[in-house]
Amino acid sequence: MVTVSGRETKGAYMPNTTRSTMVEEQAANDMSARSYLFTSESVTEGHPDKIADQISDAVLDAILAKEAKLEAMGYVDTDGVPAKLENVRCACETMLTTGMVVISGEIRTQAYVDIQRIARDVICRIGYDRAKYGFDGTTCGVINMIHGQSPDIAQGVDESFDAQAGASDPLDRIGAGDQGMMFGYATNETRAFMPMPHHLASRLAERLAAVRHDGTLPYLRPDGKTQVTVRYEDGRPVSVETIVISTQHAADVEDMNIIKRDLIEHVIAPVMDAEEIAWREAQIYVNPTGRFVVGGPMGDTGLTGRKIIVDTYGGMGRHGGGAFSGKDCTKVDRSAAYAARWVAKNVVAAGLADRCEVQLAYAIGVAHPLSIMVETFGTEHVPVASIEQAIDTVFDLRPGAIIRDLDLRRPIYQKTAAYGHFGREDPDFTWERLDRVEALRQAVASA
Numbered sequence: 001m002v003t004v005s006g007r008e009t010k011g012a013y014m015p016n017t018t019r020s021t022m023v024e025e026q027a028a029n030d031m032s033a034r035s036y037l038f039t040s041e042s043v044t045e046g047h048p049d050k051i052a053d054q055i056s057d058a059v060l061d062a063i064l065a066k067e068a069k070l071e072a073m074g075y076v077d078t079d080g081v082p083a084k085l086e087n088v089r090c091a092c093e094t095m096l097t098t099g100m101v102v103i104s105g106e107i108r109t110q111a112y113v114d115i116q117r118i119a120r121d122v123i124c125r126i127g128y129d130r131a132k133y134g135f136d137g138t139t140c141g142v143i144n145m146i147h148g149q150s151p152d153i154a155q156g157v158d159e160s161f162d163a164q165a166g167a168s169d170p171l172d173r174i175g176a177g178d179q180g181m182m183f184g185y186a187t188n189e190t191r192a193f194m195p196m197p198h199h200l201a202s203r204l205a206e207r208l209a210a211v212r213h214d215g216t217l218p219y220l221r222p223d224g225k226t227q228v229t230v231r232y233e234d235g236r237p238v239s240v241e242t243i244v245i246s247t248q249h250a251a252d253v254e255d256m257n258i259i260k261r262d263l264i265e266h267v268i269a270p271v272m273d274a275e276e277i278a279w280r281e282a283q284i285y286v287n288p289t290g291r292f293v294v295g296g297p298m299g300d301t302g303l304t305g306r307k308i309i310v311d312t313y314g315g316m317g318r319h320g321g322g323a324f325s326g327k328d329c330t331k332v333d334r335s336a337a338y339a340a341r342w343v344a345k346n347v348v349a350a351g352l353a354d355r356c357e358v359q360l361a362y363a364i365g366v367a368h369p370l371s372i373m374v375e376t377f378g379t380e381h382v383p384v385a386s387i388e389q390a391i392d393t394v395f396d397l398r399p400g401a402i403i404r405d406l407d408l409r410r411p412i413y414q415k416t417a418a419y420g421h422f423g424r425e426d427p428d429f430t431w432e433r434l435d436r437v438e439a440l441r442q443a444v445a446s447a
Contacts, residue, residue: 048220
């Protein structure tokens with residue numbers, strides 16, 4: 001029996017908000033009090049979908065770099081339009097299949113970039129540079145189907161609804177590049193503030209590529225997938241139960257036991273030991289089908305944006321559905337998801353909660369977010385209302401402010417397109433900075 005507004009009820013009159021809150025609290029308590037398994041996966045840079053992501057982001061990086069140079073030179077085109085970095089708009093999509101790459105999308109820029117060369121360079125750098133690997137960046141077909149951005153979309157981003165209504169703040173001028181909701185997540189269960197299963201799967205995929213590139217395991221080929229199952233006790237990761245690695249390999253390697261032995265020594269052990277989590281009793285599967293020679297775009301079609309859970313939190317945190325790669329920073333699918341991670345990570349690092357998920361929502365052409373939601377799953381150390389108020393005080397989540405504060409108009413995106421956009425130590429990943437921790441603590445203290 002529940003008391004609502006001073007009177008008792010058996011549930012027939014329980015408001016949706018009350019019922020929802022009770023269900024969420026019960027779920028959080030159940031998860032924290034029991035033993036359970038959680039699994040996440042990742043893929044290598046040679047996976048077809050990830051090749052597509054990297055090509056799309058390489059195109060974006062090339063445009064940003066070239067536009068910045070043209071703007072510094074004072075370039076003006078024949079129609080009298082000057083080059084200007086803040087005017088760049090990019091939504092670049094890539095598809096790969098056997099022997100073929102198709103690049104399409106909507107782009108606005110004064111910069112000419114060689115799309116074919118960019119695609120071929122990415123493919124060859126990854127390691128698909130000879131026909132016997134099933135794909136060759138030097139000989140594959142590359143079709144460019146890029147066209148200009150719709151003026152109907154551009155008008156609301158260039159001059160937001162807020163600016164058209166008379167807002168004078170320059171940061172109100174940039175409208176969100178699309179509608180939608182974006183999520184950011186952080187947890188203190190790893191040093192990277194990432195969920196343990198996804199962090200381990202990502203690092204295994206990254207290591208798998210590293211030992212191929214440096215020649216430690218020369219028989220490896222670019223395509224690969226990893227998967228890690230972690231046991232949680234009372235809401236904390238305690239052991240790795242299962243590790244799965246499927247890796248493309250040379251045709252003359254037929255004994256999977258050789259690959260398994262090498263991967264345990266050179267890939268699995270270094271990654272697991274670095275995280276100081278029990279794993280020696282884990283069940284390990286390597287190439288469970290017994291053979292993985294045909295891979296990459298010859299084995300599967302690749303598309304930009306098809307690995308969004310790999311890109312984020314491995315399923316532990318929610319996802320709004322929008323892909324990242326190939327999109328410039330006015331697209332809140334990308335920039336607001338980065339901002340939400342920035343907020344959530346600083347909340348957890350400040351000790352305000354052990355886990356934090358932040359949802360943002362935007363309307364296309366509107367500068368201010370429509371909503372900001374904070375979920376701490378019952379792990380908060382101060383009232384959630386105080387955390388929400390502190391976030392509102394410390395962070396400006398308009399697209400223009402996000403772009404400014406995270407310095408997002410730089411050619412930094414290709415390296416985000418493999419091994420995760422979050423939880424990596426790279427100074428260019430500004431959304432990983434813990435630069436608002438003290439401000440959040442002070443805001444909570446003064447609330």
